[in-house]
Every structure is written in C-alpha cells, then in structure tokens.
Amino acid sequence: MSATRNRLVDGYLDDLRNSLRDLPRKQREELVAEVSSHLEATIPMGAGEAEVLTALDRFGDPEQIAEAERERLGLGLPVPGWREWLAIPLLLVGGVVLPVAGWLIGVVLLWLSKCWSARDKLIATLVVPGGLLPAIYLALSGVTTEVCRTRSVTSAQGARTTVSQVCTGGMSTGGRVAAIAFELFLILAPIATAVYLGRRLQRR
Amino acid sequence: MVDDRSADNAALPSQLRRGVLEFCVLALLRDGERYAVELVQELGSKDGLVTSEGTLYPLLSRLRKEGVVETTWRESPGGPPRRYYALTPAGRAVLHVFNEEWARFRDTVDRILGQ
Numbered sequence: 001m002s003a004t005r006n007r008l009v010d011g012y013l014d015d016l017r018n019s020l021r022d023l024p025r026k027q028r029e030e031l032v033a034e035v036s037s038h039l040e041a042t043i044p045m046g047a048g049e050a051e052v053l054t055a056l057d058r059f060g061d062p063e064q065i066a067e068a069e070r071e072r073l074g075l076g077l078p079v080p081g082w083r084e085w086l087a088i089p090l091l092l093v094g095g096v097v098l099p100v101a102g103w104l105i106g107v108v109l110l111w112l113s114k115c116w117s118a119r120d121k122l123i124a125t126l127v128v129p130g131g132l133l134p135a136i137y138l139a140l141s142g143v144t145t146e147v148c149r150t151r152s153v154t155s156a157q158g159a160r161t162t163v164s165q166v167c168t169g170g171m172s173t174g175g176r177v178a179a180i181a182f183e184l185f186l187i188l189a190p191i192a193t194a195v196y197l198g199r200r201l202q203r204r
Numbered sequence: 205m206v207d208d209r210s211a212d213n214a215a216l217p218s219q220l221r222r223g224v225l226e227f228c229v230l231a232l233l234r235d236g237e238r239y240a241v242e243l244v245q246e247l248g249s250k251d252g253l254v255t256s257e258g259t260l261y262p263l264l265s266r267l268r269k270e271g272v273v274e275t276t277w278r279e280s281p282g283g284p285p286r287r288y289y290a291l292t293p294a295g296r297a298v299l300h301v302f303n304e305e306w307a308r309f310r311d312t313v314d315r316i317l318g319q
Contacts, residue, residue, distance in 0.1 A: 034261045041241045060256025068259040072266045
C-alpha cells in the first residue's frame with residue numbers, strides 16, 4: 001500500500017521539479033522540499049491510490065505551482081525562439097541535408113536551450129542519433145533487399161533447359177520482418193521525438 | 205472578441221485574489237503562530253481564495269523574504285520537525301494598514317456598485 005503512495009508522491013515531485021526546470025536550482029529544491037514535507041504530513045502512509053490521487057489533485061497542478069513561483073521571482077517562462085524551432089528540424093533531417101554535422105548543430109542548439117528539461121534533451125539526443133539519417137542509410141545500404149539472378153542451364157543433351165533462381169543477400173522471413181520493423185522504428189522514432197519536442201514548447 | 209471577453213472574466217477573480225491573498229495569510233497569523241501545513245490547508249479550504257494549496261508555498265516564501273513573516277522549526281511528537289509561521293512586527297504593521305485601507309476600499313466599491 002505505502003509503495004503505491006510513495007510512487008505517486010515521488011512521481012508528483014518529479015513533475016514539479018520538471019515544471020520548475022528553468023528556475024535556479026536553489027529555489028527549485030527549496031520549493032520541492034516544502035511541497036514534499038507538506039505531502040509527507042497530509043497523505044498518510046497507508047493511503048490507497050484513489051486517496052493519494054485526490055490529495056495530489058487538491059494540492060494542485062505542478063505547472064500552476066511553478067507559475068506562482070516564477071511570478072514570485074519575477075521570472076517569465078523562457079519563450080521559445082528561432083533556436084528552438086530550428087533545433088527540431090535540424091535534429092530530424094539536419095543530418096540528412098548536411099551529413100552528421102547538421103544533426104550535431106541541432107544537438108548543440110537543443111542543449112543550449114532553457115525551454116526543455118534535461119530529460120527532454122536526453123530523449124531528443126538518443127532517439128535517434130542522427131535523426132532520419134540512420135533510416136535512410138539502412139534503406140540505401142540494401143541490407144533488407146534480396147538480389148535474385150535467374151540462371152539458365154542447358155543440359156548436355158541440349159534438349160532441356162533448366163531455369164534456376166539464385167538469390168543472394170536475402171534473409172530468412174523472420175530476419176526480414178525484424179529488419180523492416182527496425183527500419184520502421186528508425187523512421188517513426190525521430191518523427192515522434194520531433195513532435196514531442198514541439199509539443200513541449202507549446203505546452204502553454 | 206467574445207473569446208477575449210470571457211478570458212478577461214476568468215482572469216478577474218485571479219487578479220482580485222492576487223492582490224489580497226497575502227493579507228489573508230497575515231490575518232490568519234494575527235492570533236499567533238501556525239503550523240505551515242494547517243495554514244495552507246485552511247487557506248485552501250476557503251471558497252475562491254486560492255487556485256490550489258500548492259500555489260501558497262511560493263507566496264509564503266515571498267512573505268518570508270519580505271520579512272513580514274518568520275518561521276521556526278519545532279519538534280513534533282512522532283514525526284519530522286514542523287515549520288511554524290508567525291507575524292513579524294513589520295508584518296503586523298502591514299496588516300494594520302491593510303485593514304484600514306481595505307475597509308475604505310470596500311465601502312467605496314460597495315457604494316458605487318449599489319448606485
């Protein structure tokens with residue numbers, strides 16, 4: 001029971017920390033500590049899932065609390081500028097247009113920005129390194145394509161012609177399915193990451 | 205245009221609240237120190253005063269920095285130490301001024317609304 005409670009409370013504190021990511025560490029940790037001790041005092045150890053969720057809901061949306069804290073400190077939410085909007089396409093297709101370097105510029109812009117959390121930046125860097133470049137590389141390298149050559153063999157008697165097909169570079173059916181799935185992942189994952197980054201910029 | 209108006213209407217209570225909330229915090233401390241959690245829960249339970257309990261912590265933090273409230277940690281039986289809030293002399297003075305200003309302000313607004 002208390003495991004569920006702790007998991008939900010910790011998740012909430014993580015969300016709060018994430019919402020406060022643009023604030024100085026000292027202010028962020030101070031507020032998180034205060035909220036943590038409030039939740040510690042108000043949500044009993046043995047509370048069930050529904051009870052914990054109700055209490056957290058009543059305590060409020062982390063974004064709202066972060067907004068109140070920004071207001072107190074006289075800070076605005078960092079406004080996404082051209083760097084952020086350039087970083088997203090660069091991460092996706094920069095490596096294709098300007099091999100590797102384009103993607104690296106995107107990564108630099110990504111990590112310089114204050115609009116994304118460290119977690120967002122990590123996801124954007126690792127899914128997938130190079131953006132769509134690996135997908136295109138894999139498709140062009142033709143690992144998945146099968147090359148077949150038709151060979152005609154004329155028998156010694158000259159009467160019968162045997163046509164045989166020799167295929168090279170192919171894979172077993174299972175291997176091919178796995179390769180296609182991997183290719184799909186390499187295409188879809190960077191696109192999903194780009195959409196995610198864009199949504200994080202527009203969350204207000 | 206219609207959307208603009210309704211957005212303004214939604215913002216109105218929050219603007220009103222923002223102006224007076226900190227004085228409500230001071231007023232609750234008038235009769236002596238209060239445990240932070242109880243203070244936040246009491247303010248949170250008042251109708252239309254705060255958007256959520258959580259948003260009170262940044263406010264309390266600001267009041268601390270402004271020197272109108274001060275906090276002390278006290279041992280609690282069978283639990284972690286508790287943070288208590290109390291008015292400082294400066295806070296008491298601010299509350300006194302607000303009380304008088306608020307009475308005048310309220311009377312004026314009531315008179316105009318009642319015309």
